Amino acid sequence: MDRALARRLDARFEGVLHGPAKQRHDQTEVRIGAGDVQQVLTALHDEPELNFTMLADLAGVDTGTEMQVVYHLWSSSTSDWLRVIVEGLSRDDPRIPSVTYLWPGAEWMERETYDMFGITFEGNRDLRRIYMPPDYTSFPLRKDFYLPDDAARSPGAGVRHVERTHSPVDAAPGVLRRTGA
Amino acid sequence: MTAIARTWDNLTLPGRALLIILPLLALLSIGLVVVLALFGQNILDILIFNLPIVRFVFAATVLLLLAPPIAFVIIYMEMKVIALMNLRIGPDRVGPWGSLLSTVHGLKVLMKEDFTPSRADPVVFTWAPVVVFATMPLSALVIPFAPGLFAQDFNLGLLYFFAMGGLTVVGLLMGGWASFNKYSLIGGLRSAAQIVSYEIPLTLSVVGLIILAGTMSLNSIVQQQGIYIDANGVTHGSGWFTDWFAFRQPLGFLIFAIAATAEANRTPFDLTEADSEIVAGFATEYSGMRFGFFFFAEYIGVFIISALTTVLFLGGWNAPFPVPHISWIVDPGSLGIGLLFVVALVPLLATLLFAAPFYLFRSKTRWWVALIIGFVLFNVVAAGLIGLWAYVNFDWVAGLFWFLGKTFTLVFTFVWMRGTLPRVRIDQLMGFAWKWLLPASLLNLFVTALAVLAVDWLRRGAA
Amino acid sequence: MATQTPPRPAKPAGAATPEGTHRSEDDPNVLLQDDYAFYEPIPPYPPRTEREAEFYTLGDGEMFLNMGPQHPSTHGVLRVVLKLDGERVVDIDPVLGYLHRGVEKLVENADYHQTISQVDPLEYISSLFCEWAPVTAYEKLLDVEVPRRAEYIRVLSGELNRIASHALFLGWFALDLGGLTPILWSFIERDEIVEMLAALTGQRMLFNYFRIGGVNGDLNHEFMSRLGDWMSRAVGQLEAGMGLLNENEIFVRRASGLGIVDSETALRFCMTGANLRATGVPFDVRRAHPYSIYPEIEFDIPTRTEGDSLARYLVRMEEVKQSLRIIDQCLEQMPDGPIMAKLPRLLRPRPGRAWAAVEGPRGMYGAYAISDGTDQPFRLKIHDPSFIHLQAVGALLPGNLLADTMAIMASLDPIMGGVDK
Numbered sequence A: 001m002d003r004a005l006a007r008r009l010d011a012r013f014e015g016v017l018h019g020p021a022k023q024r025h026d027q028t029e030v031r032i033g034a035g036d037v038q039q040v041l042t043a044l045h046d047e048p049e050l051n052f053t054m055l056a057d058l059a060g061v062d063t064g065t066e067m068q069v070v071y072h073l074w075s076s077s078t079s080d081w082l083r084v085i086v087e088g089l090s091r092d093d094p095r096i097p098s099v100t101y102l103w104p105g106a107e108w109m110e111r112e113t114y115d116m117f118g119i120t121f122e123g124n125r126d127l128r129r130i131y132m133p134p135d136y137t138s139f140p141l142r143k144d145f146y147l148p149d150d151a152a153r154s155p156g157a158g159v160r161h162v163e164r165t166h167s168p169v170d171a172a173p174g175v176l177r178r179t180g181a
Numbered sequence B: 001m002t003a004i005a006r007t008w009d010n011l012t013l014p015g016r017a018l019l020i021i022l023p024l025l026a027l028l029s030i031g032l033v034v035v036l037a038l039f040g041q042n043i044l045d046i047l048i049f050n051l052p053i054v055r056f057v058f059a060a061t062v063l064l065l066l067a068p069p070i071a072f073v074i075i076y077m078e079m080k081v082i083a084l085m086n087l088r089i090g091p092d093r094v095g096p097w098g099s100l101l102s103t104v105h106g107l108k109v110l111m112k113e114d115f116t117p118s119r120a121d122p123v124v125f126t127w128a129p130v131v132v133f134a135t136m137p138l139s140a141l142v143i144p145f146a147p148g149l150f151a152q153d154f155n156l157g158l159l160y161f162f163a164m165g166g167l168t169v170v171g172l173l174m175g176g177w178a179s180f181n182k183y184s185l186i187g188g189l190r191s192a193a194q195i196v197s198y199e200i201p202l203t204l205s206v207v208g209l210i211i212l213a214g215t216m217s218l219n220s221i222v223q224q225q226g227i228y229i230d231a232n233g234v235t236h237g238s239g240w241f242t243d244w245f246a247f248r249q250p251l252g253f254l255i256f257a258i259a260a261t262a263e264a265n266r267t268p269f270d271l272t273e274a275d276s277e278i279v280a281g282f283a284t285e286y287s288g289m290r291f292g293f294f295f296f297a298e299y300i301g302v303f304i305i306s307a308l309t310t311v312l313f314l315g316g317w318n319a320p321f322p323v324p325h326i327s328w329i330v331d332p333g334s335l336g337i338g339l340l341f342v343v344a345l346v347p348l349l350a351t352l353l354f355a356a357p358f359y360l361f362r363s364k365t366r367w368w369v370a371l372i373i374g375f376v377l378f379n380v381v382a383a384g385l386i387g388l389w390a391y392v393n394f395d396w397v398a399g400l401f402w403f404l405g406k407t408f409t410l411v412f413t414f415v416w417m418r419g420t421l422p423r424v425r426i427d428q429l430m431g432f433a434w435k436w437l438l439p440a441s442l443l444n445l446f447v448t449a450l451a452v453l454a455v456d457w458l459r460r461g462a463a
Numbered sequence C: 001m002a003t004q005t006p007p008r009p010a011k012p013a014g015a016a017t018p019e020g021t022h023r024s025e026d027d028p029n030v031l032l033q034d035d036y037a038f039y040e041p042i043p044p045y046p047p048r049t050e051r052e053a054e055f056y057t058l059g060d061g062e063m064f065l066n067m068g069p070q071h072p073s074t075h076g077v078l079r080v081v082l083k084l085d086g087e088r089v090v091d092i093d094p095v096l097g098y099l100h101r102g103v104e105k106l107v108e109n110a111d112y113h114q115t116i117s118q119v120d121p122l123e124y125i126s127s128l129f130c131e132w133a134p135v136t137a138y139e140k141l142l143d144v145e146v147p148r149r150a151e152y153i154r155v156l157s158g159e160l161n162r163i164a165s166h167a168l169f170l171g172w173f174a175l176d177l178g179g180l181t182p183i184l185w186s187f188i189e190r191d192e193i194v195e196m197l198a199a200l201t202g203q204r205m206l207f208n209y210f211r212i213g214g215v216n217g218d219l220n221h222e223f224m225s226r227l228g229d230w231m232s233r234a235v236g237q238l239e240a241g242m243g244l245l246n247e248n249e250i251f252v253r254r255a256s257g258l259g260i261v262d263s264e265t266a267l268r269f270c271m272t273g274a275n276l277r278a279t280g281v282p283f284d285v286r287r288a289h290p291y292s293i294y295p296e297i298e299f300d301i302p303t304r305t306e307g308d309s310l311a312r313y314l315v316r317m318e319e320v321k322q323s324l325r326i327i328d329q330c331l332e333q334m335p336d337g338p339i340m341a342k343l344p345r346l347l348r349p350r351p352g353r354a355w356a357a358v359e360g361p362r363g364m365y366g367a368y369a370i371s372d373g374t375d376q377p378f379r380l381k382i383h384d385p386s387f388i389h390l391q392a393v394g395a396l397l398p399g400n401l402l403a404d405t406m407a408i409m410a411s412l413d414p415i416m417g418g419v420d421k
Helices: A003-012 A034-046 A106-117 A147-153 B002-010 B013-049 B051-085 B101-111 B122-140 B157-178 B182-213 B218-223 B250-263 B288-313 B338-361 B367-393 B395-420 B426-462 C050-055 C103-108 C115-119 C124-142 C148-177 C181-201 C221-232 C236-245 C249-255 C263-268 C309-333 C385-396 C402-412 C416-420
Strands: A022-024 A027-033 A054-062 A067-074 A081-089 A095-097 A120-122 C021-023 C031-033 C063-067 C079-085 C088-095 C352-359 C364-371 C379-383
Touching (some): A003 A027, A034 A081, A054 A106, A054 C352, A054 C364, A067 C364, A081 A095, A081 C352, B013 B051, B051 B101, B051 B122, B051 B288, B101 B288, B122 B157, B122 B288, B157 B182, B157 B218, B157 B288, B182 B218, B182 B288, B182 B426, B182 C063, B250 B288, B288 B395, C050 C088, C079 C402, C088 C402, C103 C379, C115 C124, C124 C148, C148 C181, C148 C236, C148 C309, C181 C221, C236 C309, C249 C309, C385 C416
Parallel strands (some): A095 A120
Antiparallel strands (some): A022 A027, A067 A081, C021 C031, C063 C079, C364 C379
């Protein structure tokens, strides 16, 4: 329950935050835009009074109208968790700078967010899918994700050997591919 | 015809096997009897003329026939002993205390599909298990199991043994390379590196022993660890276990034991088949009887290395204490007609004698159960007495008993190590062999040689 | 006779096979590529990122080895493509997703209460912690106060689960290094604890025990008697296993100096839990950001500074002892009272966001819950420590030998259920 943190952040990042820092239970929340990510997070990480050296989580959120990326940070200088919400990412082509220069461990978390939402992290050296197969064509955790369409578009549709055993002789056979990465 | 087809359908698998095998066996035995009757004397003459070859063939056959049972026993021991160390039960169902499980495993392995991977080199792939398995009986030819019970007794027996042991590397490399599988390749190369590196401390550590014994013949090395009379008629040895070379060459024994563990691909040096890293090493692509061959070869290798350690350092077939010479001559003929009474009455009386306590003091036992228990006990006691008589009268029985006891104690130690120790890494293994064992074995050799020279010089100086 | 093989389908007449393929013998309708037996784990499409391009170009004398999803030693279904130079690992590329179940999406389509059973199989060895974080997040959204007795029961069962998880870690670590015995002894230990928890929760592994606002069942007689029995020989099997390993020269030489992480790198890689504490940073969520009733319980945070596999192993074993202390204190201080807060059946939290983190056996396990006022969660993001630690393997491994791959992965203790969500 650190009310002072919210005031400190309001003071330090005046003009950058999209509104006052909110505090509830044991979490303080600030909202910024995609362009300020590098400035704010580097300041939070490097400045000794703030000292948010631990990135606890990097999440993507699809609010239905826009995309957001949410960082949770922890610092030994305060008893609260800090939540940094980067809002305003468009749903068609969400782009945000990557934080892998600060925390190399964020690479896989950004990969997961890309895989699930389609948010492109600029500066991430390895932005490819992590859970879904590499040729998957949509982003599962988006609110406009509909499963049946994707299964039909999937390259695995109807090519299984077992299903072809009793098919008509003149049907075009599928080529049994070895699975890629 | 349908009656035969129906009979055939109604038979179980063992029944069908017997129905085919028994007539064939009968025919074969009739044929054999005829051949022997007609040409028996000629055959005997040829055999006597070529006695060494006959001896070799006979010994190799016996070794090959004995290899699977020994392997089965060691495999069962490994499963059961490690299970008991792990606080589990292990094999329990097949046979008394699960002892037939490894036999059943062997039969199962015969029934598995035997395939060759599509890109593997078929000739090399097929011959790799054969090479690995063949080295085992070849190296076991020189091991003396008991006084007089050995296949061959060269002057260079020990050297021959190490040469044959090195042949295993060829087989493992063949298996690893021909499998067309990176895991097998890594396993095969690791095993080649390991066996080749540990050959050197293995052989060097026994050179000190060879200096002391004066010969490389395994038979005479064993003899020198007991009471023996040398060429000049001088009696050496006290019959106690302190005669064994383990006490005269302690460092050599230690180095040999460690290098033997590495040679046999046993934990902690079992990274050739480290199944948590490279699946099954060189044997990854093998299945069925070929894998069975690799598997057998490993366990027979354990037995043979233990046998060699026993022969070299632990006294071979010598008893650890001087067994007093008892003479126990049983002459059944002297009883005359009494023999008939003995044979008729003793089993009956002994059965009743052993059954009586169970029937009289335990109310739950029914009389026929008590009689069965009595009969079994009588058999056990009779077998024990016959064994004791054989031990006293035949030196090869006594020798075999001690030899097998010591060898299986060492096998138990190998199994014990497997259950307890983790695995070393390949670079730690190689570093250990080249940086520690090799200088230690050289040190052992030099110290032994210096000691022999010094004792000799002192003796000549005193005389 | 007994079985008849089905007749083979007829070959299509006059059908020519395309270039580089041939027909399968078992089913002529299936075309196989000519080199189907020759498998290199190189993806069949051009590299999508610069890291992929860098990884999949072979240097001089290097080869790829695919430790596929089926392997005796990967901790679940994990595929690791190794770039080897002989036995030395040059680079690795872990491929995940074999166990991806879409838990976060499933949670969005179900009720708040159903989250608990969905989220159980994530880190299936330490299920209670997987339930604890989302439940705490939802309780923050609902502004609900959990009764003290329920909190104590949560801590008690959680610490038992932690001991069971560390027992599994001990066994698995030793097994990956070649020792067959400690895992079986650990499973004796684990079996007793898991039977205890089955008496309490009804299940041996995926407990489904915590509820939003409390727990699902009070301590019962069977649980208490089993617990009392077990406390008398508490971690005997674990100590036997440790006795077999801690002073074993082979084990120590294999594990020490292996996969060294320094504290700065560990923080940069977002590592938490025992892996972080073994590098010297005494960060434990139970003390750094206390939740539940941990402020009232006394325990230490074992920390080591070497940062190698042996340190990680020793830190976890020390934590077991601390867990025993916590269990003792819980049993002493257990208050009476209700075990569930009064909540409506259909939960409609206020629209808002909440984050909760607990200290699981593997690290900090976090849940970020967003509610939009309806009765279905809007978003639940699970932060899983195994996911992060598996990423660190890629940084720790190059330069080590193949045998160390398994040792380092085992010492970081990943569970693929959590990695793949």
